Amino acid sequence: MPSSWTVLISLHAIAASYSLIFGAVNLLRRTKGGSVHRIVGRIWAVSMYVVVLTSFGIRTIDGGFNWLHALSVLTFCTLTAGLWAIWKRNIKAHRSFMTGSYFGLLGAFVGVLAVPSRRIPQLAIHELPLLGLLILILMGTTALTVIGIAQLCKTHTVPGS
Template identity: 30%
Template sequence: MDYRTLMFIHLYTIVPCIFLGAYGLLAKKGTPLHRSLGKIYMVLMLFTAVVTLFMPAYVGSRLFNHFGWIHLFSLLTLWSIPRAYFAIKKGNVRGHQISLICLYLGAIGIAGAFTLAPGRYLHGLFFG
């Protein structure tokens, strides 16, 4: 698959996560809707993290001529989602919350901000 296709798959899976994650953080916890949307959020985040590992970094230094600093957010996601899932299964609500807050701030907030840097697709889309 080429970079552009991977980029659009990533966008189509991450954009809903912006809203699902915000809902999960702000809405009443433990409801059936919270649990259902949370599962969708987790699957989408895991899927998008895997997709990004196939996307080479074009900004900054690269490891193995492929991975850049931005890929650390993919690893954060691949670590945080299972951690949050198993925490809530064990009744560790605080661990679940911390994992998902860090994930949302890091993988969506900070990584999302990097996508607005000059030379990136979203920068061109939003700022011409």
């Protein structure tokens, strides 16, 4: 495997991990539409675009594309439509597109976990302490980010709020 793939796959995996976590944060928060929701949503959207765009550099063993690449095209469209919908103040469409984008990401994650030869299952089998550490780092940095955003929004007026 070329070393550039390692960097690309790492970037893809990190962005996907943050997308899973920040997306869950926004979906599970009771308050929607406030400053925290908007900032967390922007972080989530950027990380989702990174996931989608990096996916096209990651090919199958024979150099082709698979069902995950089709999901990337669909996700690019639904994510963009969701952003367009909120820009047009269509909250119902925004909610539908963003929720669909998140559950598509979740489906792709389950699909990746279901293939034992992929990196995450291999980490779980051969390097469980490392995988645990990576998960703790992701969760910790997300928690610190969300807490920081919430504190910022309490003490300052956030542009666009």
